[in-house]
Amino acid sequence: MQRTPIRRVEHLLRRAGFGARRDEVDVFHDASLNEAITALVEYESIPDDVDANIGKAGFLGITTRGAFSPRTNIVDARQRWVFRMVHSDRPLQEKMTLFWHNHFATGYTKIAGTIGAAEATRYMAAKASEDPGRVRGQIEMLRDNALGNFRDILVNIAKDTAMLVWLDGRTNTKAKPQENFAREIMELFTMGVGNYTEPDVYAGARVFTGWNLTTTGGAVGGAQHQEFFYNASQHDTEPKTFSFPIYADGNNTIPRRSASDGMQDGLDFINALAANPNTGRYLAKKIFRFFVSEFRDPDPAFVERIAGVYLSSRNDMRAVMREVLMSSEFWDPASIWSRYSWPVEFIVRALKDVGWSGFSADTTLTPMSNMGLTLYDPPDVSGWNAGQTWFSSGAMLARMNFASTLAANQKFLLAGASKSVAQTARGFLAHFMSELASAPIDSEVSNEWLTYLTATGAWTGNDTQLQSKAPGLVHLIAGSPEYQFQ
Amino acid sequence: MNVTRRQFVKGGVAAFTVTFAAPEFLSDLARAQGAHVRNLVVLYLSGGNDALSMLVPYNDPFYYSRRPTLAIPAGQVLQIGTDSSRVALGLHPRLTGLRQIFEQGRLALIQRTGYEGQSRSHFLGTDIWSTADPNNSQGLGWLGRYLDTLPSPVDPLIGWNTTGAVPHVLQSARTAVPSISNPATYAFSSPNSGAEANAERLAAQRVSSHLPASRPELAFVYGSTAAAMATLGRVASVAQYAPSVTYPNTGLGQALRAVAGAMTRDIGTKIFYVTTGGFDTHSGQNTNAANGTYFNLMATLNDAVFAFYSDLQNQALLQDTLVVTFSEFARRINENGSQGTDHGAASTMLVLGGRVNGGFYGTAPNLTPDPANPTLENSAADVHYQIDFRSVYARVIDNWLGADSTRLLNGNFRQTNLTFV
Numbered sequence: 001m002q003r004t005p006i007r008r009v010e011h012l013l014r015r016a017g018f019g020a021r022r023d024e025v026d027v028f029h030d031a032s033l034n035e036a037i038t039a040l041v042e043y044e045s046i047p048d049d050v051d052a053n054i055g056k057a058g059f060l061g062i063t064t065r066g067a068f069s070p071r072t073n074i075v076d077a078r079q080r081w082v083f084r085m086v087h088s089d090r091p092l093q094e095k096m097t098l099f100w101h102n103h104f105a106t107g108y109t110k111i112a113g114t115i116g117a118a119e120a121t122r123y124m125a126a127k128a129s130e131d132p133g134r135v136r137g138q139i140e141m142l143r144d145n146a147l148g149n150f151r152d153i154l155v156n157i158a159k160d161t162a163m164l165v166w167l168d169g170r171t172n173t174k175a176k177p178q179e180n181f182a183r184e185i186m187e188l189f190t191m192g193v194g195n196y197t198e199p200d201v202y203a204g205a206r207v208f209t210g211w212n213l214t215t216t217g218g219a220v221g222g223a224q225h226q227e228f229f230y231n232a233s234q235h236d237t238e239p240k241t242f243s244f245p246i247y248a249d250g251n252n253t254i255p256r257r258s259a260s261d262g263m264q265d266g267l268d269f270i271n272a273l274a275a276n277p278n279t280g281r282y283l284a285k286k287i288f289r290f291f292v293s294e295f296r297d298p299d300p301a302f303v304e305r306i307a308g309v310y311l312s313s314r315n316d317m318r319a320v321m322r323e324v325l326m327s328s329e330f331w332d333p334a335s336i337w338s339r340y341s342w343p344v345e346f347i348v349r350a351l352k353d354v355g356w357s358g359f360s361a362d363t364t365l366t367p368m369s370n371m372g373l374t375l376y377d378p379p380d381v382s383g384w385n386a387g388q389t390w391f392s393s394g395a396m397l398a399r400m401n402f403a404s405t406l407a408a409n410q411k412f413l414l415a416g417a418s419k420s421v422a423q424t425a426r427g428f429l430a431h432f433m434s435e436l437a438s439a440p441i442d443s444e445v446s447n448e449w450l451t452y453l454t455a456t457g458a459w460t461g462n463d464t465q466l467q468s469k470a471p472g473l474v475h476l477i478a479g480s481p482e483y484q485f486q
Numbered sequence: 487m488n489v490t491r492r493q494f495v496k497g498g499v500a501a502f503t504v505t506f507a508a509p510e511f512l513s514d515l516a517r518a519q520g521a522h523v524r525n526l527v528v529l530y531l532s533g534g535n536d537a538l539s540m541l542v543p544y545n546d547p548f549y550y551s552r553r554p555t556l557a558i559p560a561g562q563v564l565q566i567g568t569d570s571s572r573v574a575l576g577l578h579p580r581l582t583g584l585r586q587i588f589e590q591g592r593l594a595l596i597q598r599t600g601y602e603g604q605s606r607s608h609f610l611g612t613d614i615w616s617t618a619d620p621n622n623s624q625g626l627g628w629l630g631r632y633l634d635t636l637p638s639p640v641d642p643l644i645g646w647n648t649t650g651a652v653p654h655v656l657q658s659a660r661t662a663v664p665s666i667s668n669p670a671t672y673a674f675s676s677p678n679s680g681a682e683a684n685a686e687r688l689a690a691q692r693v694s695s696h697l698p699a700s701r702p703e704l705a706f707v708y709g710s711t712a713a714a715m716a717t718l719g720r721v722a723s724v725a726q727y728a729p730s731v732t733y734p735n736t737g738l739g740q741a742l743r744a745v746a747g748a749m750t751r752d753i754g755t756k757i758f759y760v761t762t763g764g765f766d767t768h769s770g771q772n773t774n775a776a777n778g779t780y781f782n783l784m785a786t787l788n789d790a791v792f793a794f795y796s797d798l799q800n801q802a803l804l805q806d807t808l809v810v811t812f813s814e815f816a817r818r819i820n821e822n823g824s825q826g827t828d829h830g831a832a833s834t835m836l837v838l839g840g841r842v843n844g845g846f847y848g849t850a851p852n853l854t855p856d857p858a859n860p861t862l863e864n865s866a867a868d869v870h871y872q873i874d875f876r877s878v879y880a881r882v883i884d885n886w887l888g889a890d891s892t893r894l895l896n897g898n899f900r901q902t903n904l905t906f907v
Contacts, residue, residue: 114770168826171826172823173824176822176823193609201606385651388703388707391662393713395651395665395710396707397672405675448689448692455689481707
C-alpha cells in the first residue's frame, strides 16, 4: 500500500479540516491518498463522539459560567464548535459546516434581538438530542447535511426557524409579500447576482407566502418552541412567472394552485433553483475559493467540471467534494499555501500546532472577534468577505496577540519539548519552523528570528533561556505573515 | 461576467508590493502631505436606509396612504422647511441634534441621489457606491483611488477604518488602510516582559519591513503587519483622548469618539470611514414608537453625530471636517405586510461640517402612485434618482479633497448647482 507523504496530508487536512493534530497526521500518513480522501468524505463510518470529550482531561478546555449550556448560551455554543474543530475525527464535516454557515450566513445578533438570547442560541446551535422540544438549530442541520444533497439543504434552510426570523419569512403573507428571503435565495444561496431579475424577486416572494412560523410543544419542561408551518390561508394562489425555467420542460410559470396545495410552489421553486446550471457554477466558484485557491480566479475548466458533477449527481455534495479533493487543481503546487486563513482556521491550527493543554476555548473567542469573525454571527447574509479583507492592521495585530497569548500559556510545555533540539539556536529554530508549518520563509526572515534568539545573550539552551525563547519564537512564527495562509 | 465582490482587486495587490514602504518618518510626511487636505468622514448607513422615514414629505397624502403603519404624523416630524419644489419636509422626530445643525446652516440634505438602473442588491449596490462605477463595480474604491494620487510613500495611517474589515471603498493600489475599532487594544503584546519582550518587538518590527516582492498576496499581509507596527505609537495616543463631550456608548458613538481623538491628536489621518448597521428594515420597522427599530436607528445616528459635531466645535476642528453619509439604496415606498419596507432605489445623503452650505439640494419625490410619475420608477414603487451620486462625490473630491474628480471618477459629473461645500 502506498502511504501519503506528510506534506500532502498536511495540505489536505488544512483545507479539508483545520490543520492536523499529530495523531491525525499519523493516521492519514498511513493511508493512500484515495483512502485518506474517502475517510474524509465518508465520515459517517467514523463515530461522532467528539462532544463526549468536552470537559475531559487532555482536551481543549471549556470555561463555564454556571452549567455548560451550548443549547441556550451562545458563548458556550461557540466554545463547543471550537472544541469540535480541534478534536473531531470528522474534520471535513466541521469544515463544510463552516462553509455552509458562511453560505447561508445567519446572524445570531438579529435573532437574539427579536426573540431573545436563549431562544436565538437554541435555533442556531441546539442539538435535537439535548433539547426538550427536539429543536435542531440551524448549524446542527447544516452539520447533519454537511455533505448531503444541496436541494435538501435548501428545503431545510427555507423551513429553518432561525432563517425565517433572519430573513423575515415568518411575516411573509399574501396581502404583502416579503422579498428578503426570495432575493437572497437567488442572489446568495443559488444562482448568483445577474441571473435573475427584479420581477423574479417579487414573484419569488409570492411563492413563499405562508411559509411562516408557529408555536408548538408543551409549555412544561421547556419543550415549547417555534417551528416552520405552512399557513395555507396566507398563501398567494395566483400563478408566478420567472425569467428562468422552473420545470424540466422549460416552463417558467408556477401554476395556480389551491391554498392547501400551495406549499408545492416553494418546493417547485427550490427544485428549479437547485437544478439550475448557474447554481452549480456559483457553488463551484465558491468552493474553488474556499478549498482550492484565492490566488487566482476559479479555473473555468474546474468550474464547468464541478458544476457538471453537481448536476449529474443531482446535487450530491459528497460527489462534488470528492471530485474537488481529487482534482489536479487542488493538488497543483500553485494551490499549496494559496488561501488566506480565516480567523477561526488560524486559531484552531495554532492550537493543533502549539498545544491546548490548560487552554480554554473561551480564550479564543474575543481574539477571534477582534480578527473579524464571530461564530454564529456573520456580519450580513452574504457572510464574511474573507480573503485579504481579513488583514486590516488591527486584525493582524489581533492574530499576533493571540499567538502571544497561546505561546505564553504553553511556555513550559514548549520549553520542555524543545530541550532535545536546543543544542544550537539554529536547531531550536528549525524545530519550531517545522512544528508550525507555514508558507515558505525567506532567509531574511529566518535570519531575523535567529538574531532574536541571541539578542539578549549568547545561546545556552538552559531552561531559563528556553522558557523565554520558546514562547517568544512561537509568538513570532505564529504571528508571522507566512503563518496566516493555508 | 458574473463576478462577486469576493474576488480580489488583483491589480491592487500586485501594485501594492512594488510601491509599499513604511519609513519611520511617515507621521511627519503625512502632516506635510496633509497641510492642504482636510478631514473627510464617510459614514455608511449599512443595509439600505429608509430615506423617506429620515426626511419626511409630511404633506404628501400618498406618504400616509402608502405607509399606513409606518408614516410619521405631520405633527411629530421636525418640520424644517420646503425645498425648491415646495415640498414641505421634516426630519425624523428623533433627529433633534441634526435639526440644530441644520438650523446652524451646516447640514445639507441631498435628496434623490442614486443612478440609472439602481441595484436592489445590498452587495452589488454597496460595490457600486464604493467604486463609483455602476458598470464595473469590482475595481478599487473611489477613496482608495484618491489615496493613490497622493505622493509616495503614503502614510498607512492616512486612512482609518473604524468598524470591521477594510471596506471596498478604501481598497487602494498602494496603501493598506488600517481597521482600528478600538485604539486601546491596538497594541503589541508579548509572552515575555522586559528586555525579552523588547527583543521580540524589535524582531517583529524588523521582519515586518521584509518585502516578498514575488509573492503579492504574502506581501499584502506583510503590508498589514508593517502598517500595524508603524502606527502602534500614534494610535496609542488616540486611546488617551479625553473628549469635550460625552459620546453615547454605541458602536457609532465610540467610533466617532476615536475619529475625534485622531483629529485632535493630529496623527496624520485624513480619511475616516465609519459604518453603522441595522438599516435593512424588512419587518417591524417601527418608525414611531420610542425604542422602535427605526426610531433607535435614528437615535443612534443623531446622538453620535451630534456629540461628534459638538466635540469638534469645541476643539475648533469643525472647519476642517466634512461628514458625508451614504447607503446602498433607499427602500420601497409602500410598506410591506411585515410593517417594514423592501429594497428600493434613490436616497437622501447627509453632508455636514463647519464649511457646509446647509439646506436642501435636489427635490423630494412626489409619491403619487402613477407609473408616469417622473420622480418615481419601477411602476411608481420606488424613488427615481435626480442627482447622480457621483456628482456628490465629484463636489467632495474637487472642493474638499482638492483632487480632480474627472480623473478619479472617469468622467465629468460636476453639477454647478451642487454647492453644498
